Amino acid sequence: MRTVTDKHRQDSWNIEGGGALAVDPHDLREPLVEGTPKPADVTETVSRVVESKPTRLWYATVTVTGALAGWGILTILYTVFTGIGVWGNNQPVGWAWDITNFVFWIGIGHAGTLISAILFLFRQKWRTAINRAAEAMTIFAVICALIFPIIHTGRPWVAVYWLLPLPNQMEMWVNFRSPLLWDVFAVSTYFAVSAMFWFVGLVPDFATLRNRAKNKIARIAFTFFSMGWTGANRHWHRYEKAYLILAGISTPLVLSVHTIVSFDFAVSVIPGWHTTIFPPYFVAGAIFSGFGMVLTLMILARKLLNLEQFITVKHIENMSKVLMATGLMVGYAYGIEFFIAWYSGNPYERFVFINRAFGPYSWAYWTMVSCNVFIPQLFWFRGIRRNLLITWIISIFVNIGMWFERFVIIVTSLHRDFLPSSWGMFTPTWVDVSIFAGTVGLFLTLFLVFAKYLPVLAISEVKGILPGAQPKHGHH
Amino acid sequence: MAALDSQTYTFTDKGRFGVIALGTGIVFTALTVVGAFTDSHMFFASWLTSFAFWTTIVLGALFFVMLQHVTAAVWSVVTRRAAEALALALPVLLLCFIPLTFGMHDLFHWSHAEEVAADHVLAWKAPYLNTTFFIVRGLVFFAVWIALAFVLHRRSVAQDTDGDVAHTYALRKISAGGIFAFAFTVTFAAFDWLMSLNPHWYSTIFGVYVFVGGFLTCMAVLLLIFQMLRRQGMLEGVVTIEHFHDFGRLLFAFTVFWAYIGGSQYYLIWYANVPEETVWFLARWDNGWKAVSMALIFLHFLVPFLTLLFYRVKRNTVLLRTIASLLVVMHFVDMFWLVMPTFGPGVHFSWMHLTSALGIGGLVMWMFWTRYTAHRAVPASDPKLADSIAHRV
Numbered sequence: 001m002r003t004v005t006d007k008h009r010q011d012s013w014n015i016e017g018g019g020a021l022a023v024d025p026h027d028l029r030e031p032l033v034e035g036t037p038k039p040a041d042v043t044e045t046v047s048r049v050v051e052s053k054p055t056r057l058w059y060a061t062v063t064v065t066g067a068l069a070g071w072g073i074l075t076i077l078y079t080v081f082t083g084i085g086v087w088g089n090n091q092p093v094g095w096a097w098d099i100t101n102f103v104f105w106i107g108i109g110h111a112g113t114l115i116s117a118i119l120f121l122f123r124q125k126w127r128t129a130i131n132r133a134a135e136a137m138t139i140f141a142v143i144c145a146l147i148f149p150i151i152h153t154g155r156p157w158v159a160v161y162w163l164l165p166l167p168n169q170m171e172m173w174v175n176f177r178s179p180l181l182w183d184v185f186a187v188s189t190y191f192a193v194s195a196m197f198w199f200v201g202l203v204p205d206f207a208t209l210r211n212r213a214k215n216k217i218a219r220i221a222f223t224f225f226s227m228g229w230t231g232a233n234r235h236w237h238r239y240e241k242a243y244l245i246l247a248g249i250s251t252p253l254v255l256s257v258h259t260i261v262s263f264d265f266a267v268s269v270i271p272g273w274h275t276t277i278f279p280p281y282f283v284a285g286a287i288f289s290g291f292g293m294v295l296t297l298m299i300l301a302r303k304l305l306n307l308e309q310f311i312t313v314k315h316i317e318n319m320s321k322v323l324m325a326t327g328l329m330v331g332y333a334y335g336i337e338f339f340i341a342w343y344s345g346n347p348y349e350r351f352v353f354i355n356r357a358f359g360p361y362s363w364a365y366w367t368m369v370s371c372n373v374f375i376p377q378l379f380w381f382r383g384i385r386r387n388l389l390i391t392w393i394i395s396i397f398v399n400i401g402m403w404f405e406r407f408v409i410i411v412t413s414l415h416r417d418f419l420p421s422s423w424g425m426f427t428p429t430w431v432d433v434s435i436f437a438g439t440v441g442l443f444l445t446l447f448l449v450f451a452k453y454l455p456v457l458a459i460s461e462v463k464g465i466l467p468g469a470q471p472k473h474g475h476h
Numbered sequence: 477m478a479a480l481d482s483q484t485y486t487f488t489d490k491g492r493f494g495v496i497a498l499g500t501g502i503v504f505t506a507l508t509v510v511g512a513f514t515d516s517h518m519f520f521a522s523w524l525t526s527f528a529f530w531t532t533i534v535l536g537a538l539f540f541v542m543l544q545h546v547t548a549a550v551w552s553v554v555t556r557r558a559a560e561a562l563a564l565a566l567p568v569l570l571l572c573f574i575p576l577t578f579g580m581h582d583l584f585h586w587s588h589a590e591e592v593a594a595d596h597v598l599a600w601k602a603p604y605l606n607t608t609f610f611i612v613r614g615l616v617f618f619a620v621w622i623a624l625a626f627v628l629h630r631r632s633v634a635q636d637t638d639g640d641v642a643h644t645y646a647l648r649k650i651s652a653g654g655i656f657a658f659a660f661t662v663t664f665a666a667f668d669w670l671m672s673l674n675p676h677w678y679s680t681i682f683g684v685y686v687f688v689g690g691f692l693t694c695m696a697v698l699l700l701i702f703q704m705l706r707r708q709g710m711l712e713g714v715v716t717i718e719h720f721h722d723f724g725r726l727l728f729a730f731t732v733f734w735a736y737i738g739g740s741q742y743y744l745i746w747y748a749n750v751p752e753e754t755v756w757f758l759a760r761w762d763n764g765w766k767a768v769s770m771a772l773i774f775l776h777f778l779v780p781f782l783t784l785l786f787y788r789v790k791r792n793t794v795l796l797r798t799i800a801s802l803l804v805v806m807h808f809v810d811m812f813w814l815v816m817p818t819f820g821p822g823v824h825f826s827w828m829h830l831t832s833a834l835g836i837g838g839l840v841m842w843m844f845w846t847r848y849t850a851h852r853a854v855p856a857s858d859p860k861l862a863d864s865i866a867h868r869v
Binding site: 123252255259263266267268269274275276277278279280328332333335336337340343344345346380 | 597598600601604652656660663667676678679680681682683684732736737740741744745747748750752869
């Protein structure tokens with residue numbers, strides 16, 4: 001039996017009964033941080049990023065992503081002043097890139113709350129190193145998502161009457177029977193709760209930064225946002241309570257948002273849309289795509305911000321496993337949908353699925369299947385799960401695959417109407433491409449600003465998982 | 477009264493549970509078989525209900541074991557051996573599958589050649605829905621499940637004696653592939669045994685619905701088993717209130733998940749209002765079925781949901797036991813609700829439902845108890861056992 005003296009714990013935590021800390025020889029739990037950093041090291045590492053001047057690389061990247069976002073805004077203005085006829089949408093493909101992008105971004109926004117809420121309830125301590133960044137990503141992704149339905153209304157300045165049930169003299173009411181309206185409620189609730197959850201988690205870290213701030217503006221800002229946090233016992237007690245309650249509230253939201261999004265399609269009678277597996281299948285897909293994006297960003301961020309000690313290969317491996325599990329769930333849904341399309345005996349159902357796989361959009365279908373089902377199978381190998389470069393490349397494929405999943409569901413189901421005389425094809429215009437690229441730029445810009453000016457790691461939470469921070473009983 | 481050595485976790489006295497279970501199993505199975513000669517139609521319908529009820533529960537145990545290995549769960553290590561033993565009741569259920577193959581014409585509309593010839597949809601499905609392939613598939617499903625249950629149990633028991641941590645890693649790998657095989661076999665079993673009772677009707681989520689109900693009920697059954705062991709003075713300080721609390725959390729989570737799956741299935745069909753789909757729910761609403769459907773909503777979901785929401789309820793063994801028992805009963809009602817509307821209008825609860833449930837259940841529990849008491853009551857050399865007992869999660 002290996003026994004280590006946990007000197008650091010005795011020194012800085014003064015937990016009753018400190019001393020020899022027994023380590024199980026078969027301890028299957030890999031440490032969540034590398035080395036033996038002190039709590040002060042965590043503060044130092046994370047705060048240094050916030051307090052130092054932005055690097056040239058940061059300026060260069062923000063310029064590129066900001067330009068992309070600016071181009072997106074210009075093309076949005078062009079759309080609004082000209083009309084949404086500048087998009088590729090047509091009859092019968094009345095929904096296309098707009099809602100594809102909406103669902104794509106909403107899906108990306110699922111990892112953050114899953115990590116901060118569901119993994120918290122599942123007592124997955126490895127979540128602490130990635131939850132802050134993932135929650136930020138969630139909020140930015142939802143912002144990007146919200147752009148599409150709003151501009152698709154054509155006249156966003158009156159959309160408030162179409163999206164919210166506001167009493168008005170025109171006696172114009174929203175359609176309560178439409179899942180699109182429930183989307184408004186579901187997504188705005190999700191956005192509000194996610195933002196609140198994120199903010200509550202940030203409060204103790206704001207206080208840390210406030211105490212360290214040398215610059216006047218930073219001190220005023222951090223003082224304001226830390227809301228008088230002193231780190232008193234009572235503050236921590238209430239903080240933990242609030243965190244648990246927010247986790248409880250957020251958990252059903254993780255499921256409800258994409259369930260409602262799936263209803264946008266599944267309540268219709270369109271073959272390929274109307275199928276009962278949609279709600280959990282969409283939720284699994286959302287988590288899959290969300291983790292794909294977290295991996296894409298965090299593998300880079302941990303390197304650039306020198307956080308390898310806290311976001312370890314173990315974290316990357318765990319996320320790869322989540323990616324594989326949810327990818328298989330999505331694959332299961334593809335398979336069952338295909339089987340039932342045959343089993344139903346309904347020629348329209350059957351046609352849609354054969355058309356998806358072998359029709360004019362088969363290239364999109366097989367891109368989706370390859371990226372979402374075939375390629376993530378590489379994660380069966382431990383060596384690949386722990387290889388950062390390969391994992392990063394696979395995560396990019398997942399991002400691509402999940403965009404194509406929404407494209408395939410939406411466009412292939414619409415482009416072949418019940419009557420062959422109403423068949424058509426969809427081709428995106430340069431405006432479609434520009435607005436989507438613009439949201440990518442906006443998302444990355446917001447993330448870069450976050451990564452520079454706010455603590456990317458939850459400082460106080462990571463301190464809680466340092467070796468020795470958890471009182472261990474039952475000495476062997 | 478059974479007894480357990482608290483040091484080695486070996487059973488010093490196996491008690492009478494096995495004998496009582498076997499006696500119950502034999503007597504009630506025999507009674508049900510008598511019913512086969514009075515009303516063969518009702519015999520097969522009630523046998524299928526009870527078969528589905530117990531099979532889904534036992535499959536829940538198989539899944540629970542694999543889930544623990546894949547997630548490297550710590551809290552549940554003390555409960556794993558019982559789940560492994562429960563999964564070993566699958567061979568009993570394979571035997572219970574055989575009578576169904578004699579009742580194909582009573583149970584499955586699509587098994588009548590003349591019906592298929594007159595119905596082009598059934599003719600289309602005939603390559604899948606035909607008696608030979610149905611039986612072959614059933615045997616394949618059981619082969620996969622039994623193989624998994626045996627491998628998972630054997631490795632786990634082997635670790636008791638050799639203490640080799642390699643078993644833990646091997647079991648994790650087996651379970652990862654096992655869950656993959658499990659997902660498809662359970663789905664198609666649900667399609668075959670339950671969904672194809674209405675051969676025109678289809679729902680892509682049906683497999684998940686059947687699986688979730690079984691897994692939820694398995695958690696309830698395991699909770700009841702551990703409370704029984706604790707009341708007999710076994711596993712004192714091993715399976716503690718912390719573990720019951722976790723079972724309570726799982727009951728809460730999965731009763732919500734069950735309602736989510738069942739609710740969205742209903743909702744999407746109701747909203748789209750396509751006659752070929754709504755017919756299935758209409759048959760579960762008219763002719764007295766409304767009460768059963770409402771009972772499912774209230775007693776399978778709302779009552780457990782509203783009670784298990786509270787911390788104190790999840791740490792109160794009497795209340796937990798009551799809710800777990802309710803969920804077991806409601807899972808039977810759920811299976812009854814899936815199977816019986818096919819067999820004519822009106823709610824027909826026969827005495828054979830009761831006897832077959834007790835008969836198959838007795839045999840399942842006898843097999844479970846025999847397998848459970850043959851080895852240590854917990855995975856004694858599992859590297860995570862100490863953490864599990866102390867609930868260091």
